[in-house]
Amino acid sequence: MQLATMAANPERVDLEVVASFVTPGSRVLDVGCGDGALLKLLQGEKGVDGRGIELSQRGVNQAVAEGLSVIQGDADRDLATYPDGAFDFVILSQTLQATRNPRTVVEDLLRIGRRAIVSFPNFGHWRIRLQFISQGRMPITSNLPYSWYDTPNIHFCTIKDFLGLTEELDAKIEDAVCLFGNGHRLTQSASWTVWNLLGEQAVFVLSRHQPQMF
Amino acid sequence: MSAGVPNHASPAALQVEKPSSLCMSFAETLELDAGDELPGFQLAYQMYGELNADKSNAILVCHALTGDQHVANQHPVTGKDGWWSLMVGPGKPIDTDRYCVICANVLAGCMGSTGPASVNPATGAPYALDLPVITIRDMVRAQARLIDALGIEKLFAVTGGSMGGMQALQWAASYPDRIFAAIPIATAARHTSQNIAFHEVGRQAVMADPEWCGGQYLDKGKSPRKGLAVARMAAHITYLSESALHRKFGRHLQDREALTFGFDADFQIESYLRHQGMTFVERFDANSYLYLTRAMDYFDLAKDYGGRLAEAFRGASARFCVISFTSDWLFPTSENRSIVHSLNASGANVSFVEVESDRGHDAFLLNEPELFRTVSGFLRGAARVRGLEP
Numbered sequence: 001m002q003l004a005t006m007a008a009n010p011e012r013v014d015l016e017v018v019a020s021f022v023t024p025g026s027r028v029l030d031v032g033c034g035d036g037a038l039l040k041l042l043q044g045e046k047g048v049d050g051r052g053i054e055l056s057q058r059g060v061n062q063a064v065a066e067g068l069s070v071i072q073g074d075a076d077r078d079l080a081t082y083p084d085g086a087f088d089f090v091i092l093s094q095t096l097q098a099t100r101n102p103r104t105v106v107e108d109l110l111r112i113g114r115r116a117i118v119s120f121p122n123f124g125h126w127r128i129r130l131q132f133i134s135q136g137r138m139p140i141t142s143n144l145p146y147s148w149y150d151t152p153n154i155h156f157c158t159i160k161d162f163l164g165l166t167e168e169l170d171a172k173i174e175d176a177v178c179l180f181g182n183g184h185r186l187t188q189s190a191s192w193t194v195w196n197l198l199g200e201q202a203v204f205v206l207s208r209h210q211p212q213m214f
Numbered sequence: 215m216s217a218g219v220p221n222h223a224s225p226a227a228l229q230v231e232k233p234s235s236l237c238m239s240f241a242e243t244l245e246l247d248a249g250d251e252l253p254g255f256q257l258a259y260q261m262y263g264e265l266n267a268d269k270s271n272a273i274l275v276c277h278a279l280t281g282d283q284h285v286a287n288q289h290p291v292t293g294k295d296g297w298w299s300l301m302v303g304p305g306k307p308i309d310t311d312r313y314c315v316i317c318a319n320v321l322a323g324c325m326g327s328t329g330p331a332s333v334n335p336a337t338g339a340p341y342a343l344d345l346p347v348i349t350i351r352d353m354v355r356a357q358a359r360l361i362d363a364l365g366i367e368k369l370f371a372v373t374g375g376s377m378g379g380m381q382a383l384q385w386a387a388s389y390p391d392r393i394f395a396a397i398p399i400a401t402a403a404r405h406t407s408q409n410i411a412f413h414e415v416g417r418q419a420v421m422a423d424p425e426w427c428g429g430q431y432l433d434k435g436k437s438p439r440k441g442l443a444v445a446r447m448a449a450h451i452t453y454l455s456e457s458a459l460h461r462k463f464g465r466h467l468q469d470r471e472a473l474t475f476g477f478d479a480d481f482q483i484e485s486y487l488r489h490q491g492m493t494f495v496e497r498f499d500a501n502s503y504l505y506l507t508r509a510m511d512y513f514d515l516a517k518d519y520g521g522r523l524a525e526a527f528r529g530a531s532a533r534f535c536v537i538s539f540t541s542d543w544l545f546p547t548s549e550n551r552s553i554v555h556s557l558n559a560s561g562a563n564v565s566f567v568e569v570e571s572d573r574g575h576d577a578f579l580l581n582e583p584e585l586f587r588t589v590s591g592f593l594r595g596a597a598r599v600r601g602l603e604p
Contacts, residue, residue: 064565066595067592081555086561
């Protein structure tokens with residue numbers, strides 16, 4: 001099972017979770033799709049009609065050369081061109097923190113997708129908090145291995161911050177998964193505060209509260 | 215020898231009436247955007263590879279401004295390899311072992327399709343400027359007749375670079391149900407002011423040559439070689455990037471040790487451009503150059519759809535792969551990206567790759583492995599969906 005092999009890469013265990021939310025045969029846009037690994041998986045195993053956006057030329061070229069429909073672009077600039085409700089699922093995995101305008105990006109996700117699936121690293125994780133308090137320097141972890149001066153991640157947030165954004169945008173949380181360690185899940189019965197402290201990554205499935213008028 | 219072809223006709227001129235390729239005549243009139251119609255016309259074309267039983271494996275290649283139907287065979291006039299022989303052929307990205315590749319000389323061209331050098335049936339003399347101005351849409355309309363005649367209902371793909379890319383976009387807009395995939399390369403949905411400006415320089419160079427004779431040079435046994443060569447020289451600069459030019463020529467002197475303090479071709483780049491100009495006039499008709507540059511200038515796909523390019527692609531069921539090159543300043547990535555945005559807005563299935571290259575606009579004709587990987591990968595993916603057997 002490919003999903004399981006993918007989970008062998010602990011840094012991208014979120015992809016397995018993301019994939020599990022996607023219904024077979026749906027229309028999917030993967031924003032920040034890299035070399036198209038997730039799209040390929042979703043096409044092969046769930047028969048989705050998949051499209052991707054990727055910033056890095058190498059990723060795009062590799063994906064297109066494999067027959068995937070991927071455009072070179074970025075979430076900040078290119079989401080605006082898609083029509084309302086164009087996709088069943090719009091996926092933003094591990095990319096939110098690298099966008100210039102995360103709020104606009106999430107708004108766009110909700111506009112063009114029936115469901116938005118957003119995964120991001122939780123900056124509220126205890127190890128990050130501890131590093132910052134004990135060393136007084138920008139935290140560097142195995143999940144977030146960059147120095148402050150060369151990081152692509154310019155808008156970190158915690159799980160609580162993200163919840164705040166969903167409230168501001170009046171988005172409905174359809175589902176959520178919190179990951180720690182080697183892909184272990186925190187139970188949904190745990191409070192947001194516990195998620196925020198123990199979760200290394202979070203995956204949220206959002207929808208618009210009010211169906212949009214087309 | 216056909217009427218209207220002078221006895222001293224060059225090898226290129228002979229191609230006008232009797233092309234060294236397949237050729238199909240159409241007796242029915244062809245309506246033109248200019249408001250006129252052609253009483254009949256002919257298209258010279260080449261085919262490579264075999265059409266499969268249900269005729270679902272045809273790829274139409276559309277050539278650029280000074281290209282022709284000789285995509286992947288030795289050129290009958292220059293003796294050189296076809297202009298896209300790196301891309302098209304057995305085992306090449308557009309694999310003729312798998313696909314049937316068709317390329318027709320465009321309407322208003324000069325390699326056998328009806329153009330200004332062709333004989334006007336009404337007068338028995340070359341059309342010259344009596345040929346109505348031809349548009350990209352007219353070219354595509356004529357191609358569609360050819361595809362009809364070949365019994366092909368739906369092309370597997372249509373592709374081309376530059377003006378060829380414009381035709382691919384026009385196909386998507388005019389005949390959305392007749393193409394399964396489209397690969398517009400290094401192109402634009404409209405000619406920009408700068409593009410038009412360069413073309414106007416070229417046309418003025420042709421028309422300023424006294425041998426142009428108001429367009430009647432064929433009748434008078436003359437040829438505006440100098441004007442056309444200058445046009446080609448100016449245009450050729452726009453096909454290259456500054457860095458590619460510098461890498462290739464720098465400030466190197468041509469066959470001499472020092473500057474001559476005169477106006478000879480002191481520099482290699484001058485000599486190179488003069489050579490480009492001189493060889494071009496051996497194979498190209500000056501009036502055809504006027505018509506084809508005009509066709510590109512007039513191209514503005516959005517204009518035909520209320521100013522909204524996305525409307526042009528509404529109902530497009532084809533899969534698109536748009537490709538641009540980083541150093542192409544004639545048809546820059548921004549123009550290609552705006553095509554992608556419009557395709558997104560219309561809900562089309564689109565891929566977009568910007569290939570890193572410092573060779574400018576001409577990169578689409580050259581050995582660019584990333585381009586080849588993209589085209590072959592995209593076609594492979596599309597063929598899978600189309601159900602074409604490998």
